[in-house]
Amino acid sequence: MDARGRPGAPPADWEAAAAALVGQGGLVLVLGASDTGKTTLTRFLVERIRGAGLAVAWIDGDMGQATLGPPTTVTLACFPRGPGPPAPATQRVMRFVGATSPRGHMLPTVVGLARLAARARTLGADATIVDTTGLVNGPAALALKTAKCELLQPTACLALERAGELEELLQGLPAWVRPRIRRLAAAPFSRPRSWQTRRAYREARLRAYFQEARSLPLPASLIAHARPVGLPKPEEEAAAWTDLVVGLNDEGHDTLALGVVEAGSPGEGWLVVRTPLGSAEAVRAIVPGSLRWRVEHILDGGSR
Structure with a gap:
């Protein structure tokens, strides 16, 4: 609610932050623990900037509770400037x-x-809003947020706190970051969600994403050599790869689509990946992740 107590209205400090962003542009990092309203604030800022006739980029950096793309990805959506009602996103890029x-x-x-931030600049965004994960405690959180600041060079950091x-x-x-921090009240209408609710959301997003998936054969020579520790090597048996979620990337390493390894033998030179991607023509790399998701869940709508 706002300063006048109207339920559902954005807090007054959110309005002030939006006005400042419309005036200065740049890149903004949205920080906060889980369930403080980061995505709600991001959406609010995007709409305010679009309403001012400016071009805005929304980068969804929460690969767990993803909004713009499927879980396991970070995604960019760009909205063009122009008069009249805000236009829909003209381009989406996934990593x-x-x-x-x-x-x-x-x-x-x-x-x-x-x-993604570099792509937003190339596409002419007047402002870029980066939503982040709820990892805010401990050395890992500090290392991650510091790296984001060093690489993204934000003009402002909006910190949602209770x-x-x-x-x-x-x-x-x-x-150098601290003077750019602006503390905001957490969304008063945001409520904590259980881990079961979060897991159900991820499952639903994955099922929706793979709803129109089909089997696509791919040469195992496309498997990226750089992979997280503990994942199977290409020469290992197919069983080690089955149900592994992979990224199907283009020559610029943008992700064309996700896939789930359905069958195949990397040692013999091939994989079958279930994916919504219609053609393998632009695929230049198969990037293994660490998430497994049974193909049966795609086919029957179940969850694990």
Whole structure:
């Protein structure tokens, strides 16, 4: 609610942050623990900027509770400037992280975000809003957020808090970042969600994404050589690859689509991947992740 107590209206400090962003543009990092309203704030800022007739980019950096793309990815949506009602996104670009958490996948996370931010600049965004994960506690959180700041060089960091829970994280960020931090009230209408609810959301998003998937044979020579520790090597038996979620990337390493390994023998030179991608023509790399998702869940709508 706002300062006048109207339920559902954005807080007054959100309105002030939006007005500042419309005036200065740049790149904004949205920080906050889980269930503080980061995505709600991001959507609010995007709509305010679009309403001002400016071009805006939304980067969804939460690969677990993904909004713009499927889980395991970070995704860019660009909205053009222009008069009249805000236009829909003209371009979406996806980068495969390989998991539903940045833990163990920090390098593809920060590299993916940096590449998406660069794409937003190329596409002429006046402002770019980066939604982030709820990982805010401990050394891993500080390392991740610091890397994001160093690579993205935000003009502002909007920190959503309920009771000062971000203090340690914010004080640990590089000195040049701290003057750019703007603390905002957490969304008053946001409610905590259980891990079961979060898992169900991920499952539903994956099922919806793979609803129109089909089997696509691919040469195993496309399997990327750089893969997280513990994943099977290409010469290992097919059983080690079955149900592995993979990214199907183009020559620029943008992700064309996700896939789930259905069958095949990498040692013999082939894989069959279930994917919504219609053709293998543009695929230049198969990037293994660390998430497994049974093909049967795609076919029968079940969940694991």
